[in-house]
Amino acid sequence: MSDDVTPRPRGSFYPRRRDDWHPPALAPRYRSSTLRAPRRALISIPQGWGEITGPVFGQNMLGELDNDLLRNFARPGESPIGERIIVHGRVLDQDARPVPGVLVEIWQANAGGRYRHKKDGYTAPLDPNFAGLGRTVTDAEGHYEFRTIRPGPYPWPNGPNDWRPSHIHFSLFGSGFAQRLITQMYFEGDPLIERCPIVNTIPDPAAVDMLVARLDMNASLPMDALAWRFDIVLRGRRSTYFENRPEGN
Amino acid sequence: MANEPEYLDETPSQTAGPYVHIGTVPNFLGIEGVYAEDLGARMLDEHTKGERITITGRVLDGVGAPLRDAIVEIWQPDAAGLFPSPEERRGAADPHFTGWGRSACDFDTGLFRFATIRPGRVPLPDGRLQAPHVNFWIAARGVNIALHTRMYFPDEAAANAEDPILARLMAEGRGETLIAEKTDEGFHFEIRLQGHRETVFFDV
Numbered sequence: 236m237s238d239d240v241t242p243r244p245r246g247s248f249y250p251r252r253r254d255d256w257h258p259p260a261l262a263p264r265y266r267s268s269t270l271r272a273p274r275r276a277l278i279s280i281p282q283g284w285g286e287i288t289g290p291v292f293g294q295n296m297l298g299e300l301d302n303d304l305l306r307n308f309a310r311p312g313e314s315p316i317g318e319r320i321i322v323h324g325r326v327l328d329q330d331a332r333p334v335p336g337v338l339v340e341i342w343q344a345n346a347g348g349r350y351r352h353k354k355d356g357y358t359a360p361l362d363p364n365f366a367g368l369g370r371t372v373t374d375a376e377g378h379y380e381f382r383t384i385r386p387g388p389y390p391w392p393n394g395p396n397d398w399r400p401s402h403i404h405f406s407l408f409g410s411g412f413a414q415r416l417i418t419q420m421y422f423e424g425d426p427l428i429e430r431c432p433i434v435n436t437i438p439d440p441a442a443v444d445m446l447v448a449r450l451d452m453n454a455s456l457p458m459d460a461l462a463w464r465f466d467i468v469l470r471g472r473r474s475t476y477f478e479n480r481p482e483g484n
Numbered sequence: 485m486a487n488e489p490e491y492l493d494e495t496p497s498q499t500a501g502p503y504v505h506i507g508t509v510p511n512f513l514g515i516e517g518v519y520a521e522d523l524g525a526r527m528l529d530e531h532t533k534g535e536r537i538t539i540t541g542r543v544l545d546g547v548g549a550p551l552r553d554a555i556v557e558i559w560q561p562d563a564a565g566l567f568p569s570p571e572e573r574r575g576a577a578d579p580h581f582t583g584w585g586r587s588a589c590d591f592d593t594g595l596f597r598f599a600t601i602r603p604g605r606v607p608l609p610d611g612r613l614q615a616p617h618v619n620f621w622i623a624a625r626g627v628n629i630a631l632h633t634r635m636y637f638p639d640e641a642a643a644n645a646e647d648p649i650l651a652r653l654m655a656e657g658r659g660e661t662l663i664a665e666k667t668d669e670g671f672h673f674e675i676r677l678q679g680h681r682e683t684v685f686f687d688v
């Protein structure tokens with residue numbers, strides 16, 4: 236298949252900066268990590284077909300309201316309580332190329348900081364018109380967009396008085412399974428960000444800054460919704476398969 | 485630096501937290517009517533080629549308690565060793581196989597479960613054949629960056645012995661942590677996050 240029509244053969248992914256960029260497995264200020272962090276070093280293995288390939292998700296699997304959290308659970312004629320927002324951005328790789336076809340799944344608390352989840356016992360009430368989940372697939376330029384409400388902060392059992400900043404959870408699939416990423420988006424200006432033990436599992440302030448969405452007045456809808464811009468970078472790939480060894484050898 | 489080639493850092497990981505089910509398996513959680521079905525719940529149809537198998541397992545923490553809030557995903561080739569992905573260049577995989585499954589751990593027992601097929605063998609980039617294996621990915625509260633590991637089969641002794649990655653781990657005394665147990669129902673894979681039998685996790 237040396238004459239295939241894909242624009243660029245794509246190989247293994249750039250190594251992950253696990254030591255000084257991603258959070259370490261063990262971060263004792265985030266208490267849950269103490270019994271759940273592997274204690275032994277990860278084992279490096281060569282990336283093969285199982286790592287550079289990944290499942291594919293097309294736009295055709297999406298429902299019309301999947302990226303509209305204002306409407307995908309609300310009763311007819313009603314909508315959720317809270318600040319109406321647009322969250323949008325681009326998914327790029329480390330070479331700043333857009334990544335199309337990325338499945339983006341999100342979940343979040345409602346405006347009061349309460350999740351629609353059987354294990355969430357926070358006093359704030361559920362919103363009958365809000366489920367807090369959405370998904371979309373990036374377009375040819377790597378763009379995605381959601382409509383939702385701004386989630387509220389919430390307290391959680393960790394230190395004596397820890398609160399999560401307002402945040403939206405993101406799950407992403409790139410084109411290879413080794414690009415799989417789960418992260419969280421925060422809101423510029425939130426004073427709880429710097430106080431959060433989960434945010435602070437990340438060692439480098441520049442890395443935290445990548446998770447902070449910016450207010451984007453240009454994309455806001457007058458008399459309707461403010462917009463927040465959150466760009467996401469997935470691992471880049473080398474330009475050839477398996478370095479200098481062509482497929483089939 | 486206008487003349488520097490642009491190179492971006494990867495977006496850093498954050499834990500999936502305890503409420504990952506809302507976004508990934510809402511129907512399993514009981515949020516119905518938003519998505520028709522949970523993604524990754526079905527890997528097969530009646531035309532899928534290969535030996536049907538069931539994989540169950542648990543993810544155990546440092547005191548041996550099963551995680552009841554984790555999400556586990558698998559990614560594997562078809563019976564011929566081909567991945568159902570646009571990035572697969574060796575041939576066309578079985579169109580009746582997704583290769584990808586997602587299972588939440590049971591809220592009571594911690595068990596995850598996949599109905600799949602026995603995977604074919606896949607060569608390493610240098611051409612050496614690997615033993616049949618299933619790639620695992622685990623996300624959960626308390627896991628700051630999701631974990632990659634592999635499950636091998638207990639009834640593939642000959643292939644396991646010549647698998648370069650498994651052989652290296654066996655020599656280091658850790659390979660057994662990647663070999664599932666045979667059960668009446670299929671295969672069972674215990675993933676231990678800590679302890680003297682801590683599962684091998686990979687930097688891929």
Ligand SMILES: [Fe+3]
Nearest residue numbers: 399402404501
């Ligand atoms: Fe949260």
